[in-house]
Amino acid sequence: MDTSDIRIVLVEPSHPGNIGAVARAMKNMGLERLVLVNPRQFPHSEATARASGADDVLASARVVATVQEALAGCGFIVATTSRPRDQYFRVADVRDAAERVLQEARRAPAAVLFGSERAGLSNEQLEAAHLLIQIPASEAYQSLNLAMAVQIVAYELFRARGGVQIDTAPAAGPLADPVEMERLFEHLAQVLEEIDFRDRTQGGTHLMGRLRRLFQRAALDRNEVNILRGILTAIQSRRRRAGDGTERE
Amino acid sequence: MDTSDIRIVLVEPSHPGNIGAVARAMKNMGLERLVLVNPRQFPHSEATARASGADDVLASARVVATVQEALAGCGFIVATTSRPRDQYFRVADVRDAAERVLQEARRAPAAVLFGSERAGLSNEQLEAAHLLIQIPASEAYQSLNLAMAVQIVAYELFRARGGVQIDTAPAAGPLADPVEMERLFEHLAQVLEEIDFRDRTQGGTHLMGRLRRLFQRAALDRNEVNILRGILTAIQSRRRRAGDGTERE
Numbered sequence: 001m002d003t004s005d006i007r008i009v010l011v012e013p014s015h016p017g018n019i020g021a022v023a024r025a026m027k028n029m030g031l032e033r034l035v036l037v038n039p040r041q042f043p044h045s046e047a048t049a050r051a052s053g054a055d056d057v058l059a060s061a062r063v064v065a066t067v068q069e070a071l072a073g074c075g076f077i078v079a080t081t082s083r084p085r086d087q088y089f090r091v092a093d094v095r096d097a098a099e100r101v102l103q104e105a106r107r108a109p110a111a112v113l114f115g116s117e118r119a120g121l122s123n124e125q126l127e128a129a130h131l132l133i134q135i136p137a138s139e140a141y142q143s144l145n146l147a148m149a150v151q152i153v154a155y156e157l158f159r160a161r162g163g164v165q166i167d168t169a170p171a172a173g174p175l176a177d178p179v180e181m182e183r184l185f186e187h188l189a190q191v192l193e194e195i196d197f198r199d200r201t202q203g204g205t206h207l208m209g210r211l212r213r214l215f216q217r218a219a220l221d222r223n224e225v226n227i228l229r230g231i232l233t234a235i236q237s238r239r240r241r242a243g244d245g246t247e248r249e
Numbered sequence: 250m251d252t253s254d255i256r257i258v259l260v261e262p263s264h265p266g267n268i269g270a271v272a273r274a275m276k277n278m279g280l281e282r283l284v285l286v287n288p289r290q291f292p293h294s295e296a297t298a299r300a301s302g303a304d305d306v307l308a309s310a311r312v313v314a315t316v317q318e319a320l321a322g323c324g325f326i327v328a329t330t331s332r333p334r335d336q337y338f339r340v341a342d343v344r345d346a347a348e349r350v351l352q353e354a355r356r357a358p359a360a361v362l363f364g365s366e367r368a369g370l371s372n373e374q375l376e377a378a379h380l381l382i383q384i385p386a387s388e389a390y391q392s393l394n395l396a397m398a399v400q401i402v403a404y405e406l407f408r409a410r411g412g413v414q415i416d417t418a419p420a421a422g423p424l425a426d427p428v429e430m431e432r433l434f435e436h437l438a439q440v441l442e443e444i445d446f447r448d449r450t451q452g453g454t455h456l457m458g459r460l461r462r463l464f465q466r467a468a469l470d471r472n473e474v475n476i477l478r479g480i481l482t483a484i485q486s487r488r489r490r491a492g493d494g495t496e497r498e
Contacts, residue, residue, distance in 0.1 A: 030387035093413060143302065145299075
């Protein structure tokens with residue numbers, strides 16, 4: 001989906017560094033539309049520094065005077081709150097809410113509102129929202145830094161958008177098949193016997209079982225099996241050469 | 250579980266502000282054991298400032314000279330990587346890995362390694378890990394700020410620990426039951442008739458259906474139903490008084 005349909009709105013941010021960090025957090029998670037309501041200092045060198053490679057997001061940030069202007073043209077509005085005090089609001093977990101925000105953003109641009117570092121959002125600002133969201137945090141210290149809160153919301157939106165494409169089994173090639181694994185284990189057992197290494201406890205089966213489990217757990221690819229078998233072969237030929245040497249002595 | 254069983258290890262962090270932000274991110278997510286390997290500047294006023302309410306985590310941070318010292322006594326070791334370049338490593342999604350880290354931490358302290366802002370972790374350091382994890386991010390800009398990466402890992406660990414206890418239905422009281430809702434809708438229909446408000450399109454059923462759906466979607470509690478019925482009653486008595494007045498004119 002088009003991520004320009006989701007606006008991140010910072011209401012009266014007081015630290016310019018946070019604005020820059022927010023821009024970076026957004027770009028990292030594929031968001032680009034930043035709106036600043038009455039920022040205390042902006043533009044600012046610290047914002048630029050912390051935006052790092054997201055200077056484009058920072059440069060295209062809109063600065064407006066009121067929350068109403070920031071939300072103009074938006075449909076679904078979400079407000080973040082760190083405090084459970086808002087007893088007449090119902091609050092959703094950020095993860096559960098992310099999917100909803102994406103759905104609503106297909107109808108009209110959605111906005112996520114973040115309050116200022118000190119005060120958060122006022123009750124009046126919360127009432128502009130269709131949904132309040134909260135980021136789960138430790139009771140010992142619930143207040144996340146502003147940019148951190150944006151990072152987590154943006155992360156959950158990114159995940160909900162299906163942005164997770166981690167190559168968990170990279171270029172190392174296909175896993176070794178069971179036949180190759182079996183040959184490896186046979187080879188290993190043979191070498192263990194040749195070097196007189198025996199399981200003291202249960203006559204060998206216990207030891208091989210553990211070794212099998214270990215290598216199965218490591219989910220070896222073919223290349224790795226070949227490397228291990230090469231090592232086993234090298235051990236054998238070394239022993240044979242060493243054996244020759246021993247006989248000569 | 251005891252969160253002191255999970256260490257966050259920053260390898261050669263260059264910005265003291267990031268160290269402080271990491272301490273705060275940790276405390277927000279219930280982690281407390283921070284280890285700094287050869288930090289460029291520490292202690293530092295900027296670290297203290299950004300730690301905010303997590304000054305205790307910062308104060309108890311261990312500073313060591315090598316990764317080996319940082320990992321002493323640890324069992325399971327996880328390393329973070331932002332680059333998919335490490336082609337002979339298998340990489341897990343941070344969310345999938347969080348549960349595993351918690352399980353392993355029950356056996357022996359676990360560690361999560363984060364590289365320096367510029368270089369990340371070296372291949373040698375990655376090889377110390379049992380598992381590499383990656384935070385999903387936009388291809389346009391994959392490199393998260395160090396403290397942001399810690400925040401997301403800590404957040405996923407917190408969630409995996411079952412730390413999510415958001416009171417999604419707060420003190421506002423139990424939802425109205427179907428009988429109360431039905432009385433509300435009857436009352437509303439009656440008032441609509443009294444004020445001669447009719448659905449122009451489909452003779453009334455369509456309108457009431459829409460209104461029903463609207464109020465059902467809002468999941469009203471009893472108090473809210475009482476408020477709405479009070480309003481309806483007020484409309485009726487106002488009309489009666491107004492009706493009396495009209496008759497008198």
